[in-house]
Amino acid sequence: MKVLVPVKRVVDYNVKVRVKADGTGVETANVKMSMNPFDEIALEEAIRLREAGVATEVVAVSCGVPACQETLRTALAIGADRAILVASDAELQPLAVAKLLKAVCAKENPQLVILGKQAIDDDANQTGQMLAALLGWAQATFASKVQVAEGRAQVTREVDGGLDTISVKLPAVITTDLRLNEPRYVTLPNIMKAKKKPLETLQPDALGVDVAPRLKTLKVTEPPKRQAGVKVPDARTLVEKLRNEAKVI
Amino acid sequence: MAVLVFAEHDNRSLKKATLSTIAAAQKLGGEIHLLVAGHGCAEAAKAAAQVAGVAKVLHADAPQLDDEIAENVAALIVSIAPGYTHLLAPATSNGKNVMPRAAALLDSQQISEIIAVEAPDTFVRPIYAGNALATVKSADAIKVITVRATGFDAVAATGGAAPVESLAAPADAGLSRFVGREVAKSERPELTSARVVVSGGRGMGSGENFRLLEPLADKLNAAMGASRAAVDAGFVPNDWQVGQTGKIVAPELYVAIGISGAIQHLAGMKDSRVIVAINKDEEAPIFQVADYGIVGDLFKVVPELVEELKK
Numbered sequence: 001m002k003v004l005v006p007v008k009r010v011v012d013y014n015v016k017v018r019v020k021a022d023g024t025g026v027e028t029a030n031v032k033m034s035m036n037p038f039d040e041i042a043l044e045e046a047i048r049l050r051e052a053g054v055a056t057e058v059v060a061v062s063c064g065v066p067a068c069q070e071t072l073r074t075a076l077a078i079g080a081d082r083a084i085l086v087a088s089d090a091e092l093q094p095l096a097v098a099k100l101l102k103a104v105c106a107k108e109n110p111q112l113v114i115l116g117k118q119a120i121d122d123d124a125n126q127t128g129q130m131l132a133a134l135l136g137w138a139q140a141t142f143a144s145k146v147q148v149a150e151g152r153a154q155v156t157r158e159v160d161g162g163l164d165t166i167s168v169k170l171p172a173v174i175t176t177d178l179r180l181n182e183p184r185y186v187t188l189p190n191i192m193k194a195k196k197k198p199l200e201t202l203q204p205d206a207l208g209v210d211v212a213p214r215l216k217t218l219k220v221t222e223p224p225k226r227q228a229g230v231k232v233p234d235a236r237t238l239v240e241k242l243r244n245e246a247k248v249i
Numbered sequence: 250m251a252v253l254v255f256a257e258h259d260n261r262s263l264k265k266a267t268l269s270t271i272a273a274a275q276k277l278g279g280e281i282h283l284l285v286a287g288h289g290c291a292e293a294a295k296a297a298a299q300v301a302g303v304a305k306v307l308h309a310d311a312p313q314l315d316d317e318i319a320e321n322v323a324a325l326i327v328s329i330a331p332g333y334t335h336l337l338a339p340a341t342s343n344g345k346n347v348m349p350r351a352a353a354l355l356d357s358q359q360i361s362e363i364i365a366v367e368a369p370d371t372f373v374r375p376i377y378a379g380n381a382l383a384t385v386k387s388a389d390a391i392k393v394i395t396v397r398a399t400g401f402d403a404v405a406a407t408g409g410a411a412p413v414e415s416l417a418a419p420a421d422a423g424l425s426r427f428v429g430r431e432v433a434k435s436e437r438p439e440l441t442s443a444r445v446v447v448s449g450g451r452g453m454g455s456g457e458n459f460r461l462l463e464p465l466a467d468k469l470n471a472a473m474g475a476s477r478a479a480v481d482a483g484f485v486p487n488d489w490q491v492g493q494t495g496k497i498v499a500p501e502l503y504v505a506i507g508i509s510g511a512i513q514h515l516a517g518m519k520d521s522r523v524i525v526a527i528n529k530d531e532e533a534p535i536f537q538v539a540d541y542g543i544v545g546d547l548f549k550v551v552p553e554l555v556e557e558l559k560k
């Protein structure tokens with residue numbers, strides 16, 4: 001069974017993101033970029049399935065600018081067998097990414113696609129669900145536990161009220177939540193090995209996908225700033241302030 | 250033309266996030282229809298008919314619509330979508346699961362977690378964990394939107410008298426089967442709609458120590474929340490997580506205890522009206538957003554706070 005893992009190159013989660021002065025977006029020049037954290041979890045899960053003998057091959061895919069190759073090399077160093085870059089300089093919105101991934105699925109025939117639940121830059125939380133829709137496959141989102149057996153995946157999902165468990169027919173799309181696993185670190189020997197692993201490049205045109213953005217960003221602004229308040233010496237003062245100043249209790 | 254709102258409910262009543270979503274829908278113009286889908290949800294449909302500002306309730310009741318199975322619910326939404334300019338749902342785990350699936354089937358680029366409506370085709374949404382706000386314009390014929398409840402004041406749950414129409418559900422897609430649910434039972438108010446939230450972080454040290462927060466939450470009639478670190482460590486259940494990738498809350502009062510204030514946590518609570526922080530590290534970033542802070546050991550300060558509240 002082949003597992004496909006889409007990985008997105010995003011601004012690292014430790015970076016304090018700044019809005020550009022001209023209001024067209026956020027500063028990404030000279031900013032540390034990393035693999036979306038949820039995608040590291042997705043990749044870890046796929047590799048564990050291979051190590052358990054459930055999966056035979058793990059293929060990482062990234063859609064975007066040439067620099068996404070770095071993200072794919074990281075994926076190969078973590079343990080993916082091969083990688084595919086869908087090269088595009090356009091702004092790729094979730095629906096376009098889902099269409100590109102559908103075309104990649106048509107070529108690769110995976111039984112499972114594991115994505116992150118959310119990219120930490122656009123915070124969209126859409127691509128996996130959209131891909132499942134376009135493929136007509138089952139979806140199991142926000143996974144915190146995955147077991148694959150007999151043509152099905154049993155997935156425990158983190159939902160607002162607690163945990164739901166569903167059983168989906170393969171092929172299927174799974175999206176990861178934070179508690180699914182703890183991703184391994186990349187080791188130096190594996191970084192060296194990754195350099196020799198295959199990385200193929202595809203073009204959206206050749207895949208027959210129109211990636212033109214549907215949403216136009218009119219402006220990007222800073223959110224209103226919160227003023228830091230006061231430090232109070234003790235619980236008594238705090239309660240007094242909450243009662244008489246903030247009038248919230 | 251009309252706007253369809255996908256209702257979040259528990260079979261008997263509507264969740265408050267639905268009422269906030271209707272408030273967002275009112276800013277779009279056009280009649281508002283409320284879709285109540287599920288199995289055995291006639292009571293919820295009745296409640297929906299009473300909501301102020303709703304013109305019609307569509308009630309779809311079938312076993313295959315039970316348990317929020319995305320393939321079946323999305324198919325239902327898509328089957329009625331052509332009559333609408335906009336499809337809205339609260340940005341709950343259910344809404345986030347179902348709506349993008351429906352959007353893709355309609356070839357529409359969903360707009361996630363809007364916090365403001367500028368025009369019927371233009372919306373504001375947070376990106377980068379709320380570090381930036383994007384104003385986006387959609388050219389899609391049917392606009393699919395999820396709504397962040399904290400961005401809109403809920404409409405009144407009563408005062409309306411809308412007709413309820415039954416709707417047939419598409420057949421079971423046969424792709425997913427519900428196995429079971431682990432519901433964290435609690436007598437406390439629900440986290441995303443509580444007036445007061447008391448949250449604990451890694452500083453709590455253990456799940457056992459979270460007990461310390463219970464008398465405080467009791468006194469304040471508060472819901473309990475947590476940081477990711479506290480959930481990852483297994484101190485408390487996953488559905489307590491507040492933040493960029495957890496729940497978004499904006500109560501009247503948010504009390505952060507043993508939480509450092511990472512940007513991902515702030516993303517989920519910085520729109521609270523009053524923020525209180527208790528942390529032993531005076532440099533903790535949480536103090537930069539807190540209205541009132543106490544620098545001190547939580548194991549000493551929290552019991553004192555409970556004593557003071559009793560007075």
Ligand SMILES: Cc1cc2nc3c(=O)[nH]c(=O)nc-3n(C[C@H](O)[C@H](O)[C@H](O)COP(=O)(O)OP(=O)(O)OC[C@H]3O[C@@H](n4cnc5c(N)ncnc54)[C@H](O)[C@@H]3O)c2cc1C
Pocket residue numbers: 013037038120449450451452453475476477478479490491492493494495496506507508509510511512513514517527528529530533545546547548
């Ligand atoms: C992809 C991604 C998504 C994330 N999503 C979220 C999210 O949704 N929500 C979220 O919360 N985080 C999220 N995080 C994690 C976030 O970056 C932080 O790691 C997390 O919020 C830290 O939790 P904390 O404040 O409890 O722990 P810490 O940062 O370890 O802080 C503990 C605090 O407790 C204080 N303390 C310790 N002992 C005491 C004591 N006895 N008395 C008083 N104070 C004490 C310390 O001074 C410290 O400030 C995410 C991270 C990533 C990468």
Ligand SMILES: Nc1ncnc2c1ncn2[C@@H]1O[C@H](COP(=O)(O)O)[C@@H](O)[C@H]1O
Pocket residue numbers: 006007008009036038039042061062063064092094097114115116117118119120122123124125126127128
């Ligand atoms: N450009 C991309 N290339 C590869 N995978 C992507 C891309 N954009 C999104 N994804 C995948 O879709 C998930 C959800 O992203 P989003 O819907 O944008 O929040 C991510 O965690 C990735 O797994």
